[in-house]
Amino acid sequence: MKIAVCVSHVPDTAAKINIKDDGKGIDKTGVTYVVNPYDEFAIEEALKTKEKFGGDTVAISLGGEANKETLRKALAMGIDNAVLLKDDSQRDSLSVAKALADEIKSQNFELVFFGKQSVDFDNSVTGQLTAELLGYNCISVVVDFKLEGNKIIAEREIEGGKEVVETILPAVITTQKGLNEPRYASLKGIMAAKKKVIEEKPASSANNFVEVVTMKRPAPKQAGKIIGTDASAVPELIRLLHEEAKVI
Amino acid sequence: MGNKILVLLEQRNGQIKKPSLEAAKSAFDLSAKLSCEFETAVIGNEIDNLESIGNYGVTKVKHFKNSELLNYSPSAYSKILSKYAKETGASIIIVSNTSLGKDLAPRLAAVLDAGLAMDCISLEVTNNEIVATRPIYAGKVLLDVKLNSSVKIFTLRPNVFSAAKLNDAKAEVSVVNVDNPDLSTKVVEIKKSEGKIDVAQAEIIVAGGRGMKSREHFQLIDELSQLLGAASGASRAVVDAGWRPHSEQVGQTGKTVSPTLYIALGISGAIQHLAGMRSSKFIVAVNKDKDAPIFQISDYGIVGDVFEIVPVMIEEIKKIKS
Ligand SMILES: Cc1cc2nc3c(=O)[nH]c(=O)nc-3n(C[C@H](O)[C@H](O)[C@H](O)COP(=O)(O)OP(=O)(O)OC[C@H]3O[C@@H](n4cnc5c(N)ncnc54)[C@H](O)[C@@H]3O)c2cc1C
Ligand SMILES: Nc1ncnc2c1ncn2[C@@H]1O[C@H](COP(=O)(O)O)[C@@H](O)[C@H]1O
Numbered sequence: 001m002k003i004a005v006c007v008s009h010v011p012d013t014a015a016k017i018n019i020k021d022d023g024k025g026i027d028k029t030g031v032t033y034v035v036n037p038y039d040e041f042a043i044e045e046a047l048k049t050k051e052k053f054g055g056d057t058v059a060i061s062l063g064g065e066a067n068k069e070t071l072r073k074a075l076a077m078g079i080d081n082a083v084l085l086k087d088d089s090q091r092d093s094l095s096v097a098k099a100l101a102d103e104i105k106s107q108n109f110e111l112v113f114f115g116k117q118s119v120d121f122d123n124s125v126t127g128q129l130t131a132e133l134l135g136y137n138c139i140s141v142v143v144d145f146k147l148e149g150n151k152i153i154a155e156r157e158i159e160g161g162k163e164v165v166e167t168i169l170p171a172v173i174t175t176q177k178g179l180n181e182p183r184y185a186s187l188k189g190i191m192a193a194k195k196k197v198i199e200e201k202p203a204s205s206a207n208n209f210v211e212v213v214t215m216k217r218p219a220p221k222q223a224g225k226i227i228g229t230d231a232s233a234v235p236e237l238i239r240l241l242h243e244e245a246k247v248i
Numbered sequence: 249m250g251n252k253i254l255v256l257l258e259q260r261n262g263q264i265k266k267p268s269l270e271a272a273k274s275a276f277d278l279s280a281k282l283s284c285e286f287e288t289a290v291i292g293n294e295i296d297n298l299e300s301i302g303n304y305g306v307t308k309v310k311h312f313k314n315s316e317l318l319n320y321s322p323s324a325y326s327k328i329l330s331k332y333a334k335e336t337g338a339s340i341i342i343v344s345n346t347s348l349g350k351d352l353a354p355r356l357a358a359v360l361d362a363g364l365a366m367d368c369i370s371l372e373v374t375n376n377e378i379v380a381t382r383p384i385y386a387g388k389v390l391l392d393v394k395l396n397s398s399v400k401i402f403t404l405r406p407n408v409f410s411a412a413k414l415n416d417a418k419a420e421v422s423v424v425n426v427d428n429p430d431l432s433t434k435v436v437e438i439k440k441s442e443g444k445i446d447v448a449q450a451e452i453i454v455a456g457g458r459g460m461k462s463r464e465h466f467q468l469i470d471e472l473s474q475l476l477g478a479a480s481g482a483s484r485a486v487v488d489a490g491w492r493p494h495s496e497q498v499g500q501t502g503k504t505v506s507p508t509l510y511i512a513l514g515i516s517g518a519i520q521h522l523a524g525m526r527s528s529k530f531i532v533a534v535n536k537d538k539d540a541p542i543f544q545i546s547d548y549g550i551v552g553d554v555f556e557i558v559p560v561m562i563e564e565i566k567k568i569k570s
Binding site: 017237 | 322326346353355358364367385388392394397434435439440441444448494497500501519523532547550556557564
């Protein structure tokens with residue numbers, strides 16, 4: 001089976017984010033970039049699926065030269081091949097999805113894993129967009145995945161529980177924490193990944209619909225009131241919540 | 249060309265969900281600012297009291313009906329709604345940023361070649377154009393965007409927009425029976441978390457962190473949350489330790505919540521935790537470390553030991569509840 005996994009390259013979640021003076025983007029200096037945390041679940045599930053059913057796995061990332069680090073990480077974990085769809089510009093999700101869909105179609109992947117969300121712009125949409133463009137079935141925010149023949153039975157997280165969803169291949173799955181435990185890259189894997197060639201091609205072009213007006217910092221919240229330093233403060237706290245804030 | 253707004257309402261078990269009321273009310277406000285029409289659509293089987301959506305400014309609601317559409321089907325929803333959006337010539341589509349809305353909105357965007365702004369916390373109109381604000385980088389930055397496509401889709405973060413009732417008006421419901429919906433992807437079963445309120449839709453959340461020390465001590469959290477009709481939440485440290493399920497995790501790799509009241513007990517307030525709960529309206533923290541970052545975003549705090557403080561909280565709340 002031909003399996004693809006789409007990975008994005010994002011600032012570490014602990015990184016301090018500074019906005020550039022023009023308000024149109026972030027200042028990347030000093031920011032550490034990592035594999036998008038949710039994409040590690042996608043990589044792991046692609047590897048597990050290959051181990052079970054055989055086949056070929058390819059990691060795809062759209063972005064600049066730096067995205068190769070993330071692709072190397074995928075290779076080090078055990079993905080067979082990697083493709084960089086080169087584009088240094090800032091794209092919106094639909095235009096990313098169009099280029100990913102073109103690549104996926106050209107290679108005829110049957111099963112494509114995405115993370116449920118990129119922790120930079122927090123959109124949670126690229127998997128569903130790509131699937132719809134391809135005419136593939138899609139299940140998002142998956143925490144349990146089973147493949148039987150060409151039938152997929154997956155569980156996706158919803159408010160207050162889980163939905164059990166059925167569909168068939170070809171399909172896109174977006175992965176949520178809880179689906180699996182991503183493996184660590186072995187030393188052997190890391191060495192092998194260094195030797196592999198990352199295929200590079202230009203990302204197919206598409207319009208951006210989303211225009212950045214400005215980026216700003218959220219207004220800092222006034223640090224609140226410390227009501228006390230032991231249990232004797234509790235009655236006052238409850239009174240404030242009940243009578244002043246009226247939230248209980 | 250003039251605008252036309254289409255709001256997608258969401259039902260579960262035949263009940264319209266609260267975020268949909270917020271979406272309806274927002275669309276009503278927007279339609280006034282843009283001087284344009286707005287209508288609503290919902291997919292399901294029997295829906296209770298659908299006319300009462302009129303209380304939120306809605307005059308017309310299209311009900312796409314089929315007994316197989318009791319539960320969500322991504323394929324059917326996306327086909328029915330994108331077709332309807334085309335037919336009515338909707339230029340602005342509003343959806344709630346719920347698990348269903350997040351799944352559906354991008355599918356519609358792909359079919360309608362529409363720009364998308366997800367998880368908006370405000371929609372402002374300037375020069376007859378919508379500027380949407382959405383948190384990015386886990387809430388560290390707020391992004392204002394405009395959509396330059398002929399169809400624009402916005403999803404609204406639940407519990408941020410008002411769902412204030414306008415009047416007692418009834419909406420006009422027109423039912424369309426759906427033949428042979430595309431069920432190529434469909435929900436075959438819903439597994440509910442046993443009798444618990446989910447953090448993603450709770451008005452009040454009582455969340456515990458590593459400061460609770462053990463799985464057993466979460467009884468205190470559950471007791472407090474039951475008293476308050478709240479959901480129990482957890483930090484990642486607690487979920488990683490296996491004390492609580494991932495469905496309760498709040499934060500960047502858990503759920504994003506904005507309840508009216510968030511009570512953080514023994515949670516340090518790491519940036520990834522704040523990412524999921526900083527838009528809560530009221531935050532209370534109990535932590536024995538006066539420098540814990542959680543206090544920086546709390547409205548009220550007590551510096552102290554959760555094992556001394558929480559039992560007294562339970563007693564005091566029992567008093568006001570009785
Ligand atoms: C990629 C990534 C994603 C992440 N996603 C999330 C996420 O979604 N959600 C999340 O929560 N975290 C997330 N984290 C982890 C986050 O960085 C923190 O490690 C985590 O939130 C800490 O949990 P905690 O506050 O319970 O524990 P700690 O940081 O250990 O804090 C425990 C607190 O309890 C206090 N305490 C101890 N004993 C007592 C007592 N008896 N009484 C009162 N107070 C006491 C301590 O003073 C301390 O402040 C993520 C990290 C990464 C790298
Ligand atoms: N530039 C990109 N290249 C490859 N995959 C991407 C890219 N951006 C997003 N993705 C994938 O889409 C998922 C959801 O991202 P998003 O919709 O941006 O939140 C991510 O977890 C990745 O799997």
